[in-house]
Amino acid sequence: MERREFLKKSALAALGTAVAGTGIVQAFNHINDNESNTDKMKIVVLTGSPRKNGNSAYLAEQFIKGAEEKGHEVFRFDCAFKQVEPCRACNRCGMDGPCIFNDDFQELRPHLIEADMVVFAMPMYYFSISAQMKRVIDRFYAINGQIKGASKKAAFLMTYADTAKKEAEPMLVHYHTLMDYLGWTSVSEVVASGVWTAGSVRNTDYPQQAYQLGRSL
Structure with a gap:
């Protein structure tokens, strides 16, 4: 009974602080800060x-901006x-060992293995994935043995x-086939149509969608 009374009095005291001012807001902000630190992710873009x-590079920038504002750690790798x-x-x-090539993929390799999330940002090239992205x-x-079934987000x-829409x-x-094979969970897709010349995506709401995606994590 004494413990119950203590908890009851503590709850009433907290409520009194909230009524008196902004104590409850500060308390929730403190809780959110703790949750943000706990949920911090390693993200590869x-x-x-x-x-x-x-x-597509601008969409990536906006996503990164949102994700970093939420405290996530982002590693960007520009394939091209x-x-x-x-x-x-x-x-x-x-499928689970050193590659014969000692190239820049070695820089990316440990980040992919450790990542909680991987984001793919690319343009359509001749109705398919760009060659620069595909070779990566x-x-x-x-590293198939270390990333397949690793419960990553994407x-x-x-x-x-x-x-x-059919062209996308x-x-x-x-x-989606890649996600199914790897066992990763796709959290969202931003498909920006009608953008051709460099920078034209800035006049659309797609950058905001990418930013909000990063902020929502």
């Missing part, structure tokens, strides 16, 4: 455009500006010039 100021050799199917790695995804093969940010379907199918 892969970009697949060779245009530094391209539309890294030296990554295409997989040669030599199977030297055995193909190199996932060497998101997909894509841009394309046309507005027909092949890329989305590829992404």
Whole structure:
């Protein structure tokens, strides 16, 4: 009974503080700060455009801005500006070992393994994933044993010039198939249509969607 009385009095005291001023707001802010620290994630963002100021790159920037504001740790890897050799199917790695190539994928490799979430940001190139992004995804093969079934989250940010939804379907199918195979959970997709020239996505609400996605994590 004494413990119950103590808890009751403590609750009433907290309520009195809230009524008197902003104590309850400060308390909840403190709780939210603790939750934010507890839920901090390691996020890898892969970009697949060779245009530094391209539309998909801007979506990636906005996502990163939102995610970092929430306290998440983000590692960005710009596939088009890294030296990554295409997989040669030599199977030297055995799907879970060192690759024969000593290139920039070695920089990305530990981040992918440790990541809680992986974000793919890319433009549509000839109705498919850009080659710059695909060669990096193909190199996932060497760490397959450590990332498959790892319960990671993922998101997909894509841009394309046309507005027909059916033209985006092949890329989305590829992404969803990859998620199914790896056992990762896709939390969201931002599909930006009707953006062609560099920077045109800035005149749409897609950057805000990407930002809000990062903030929502």
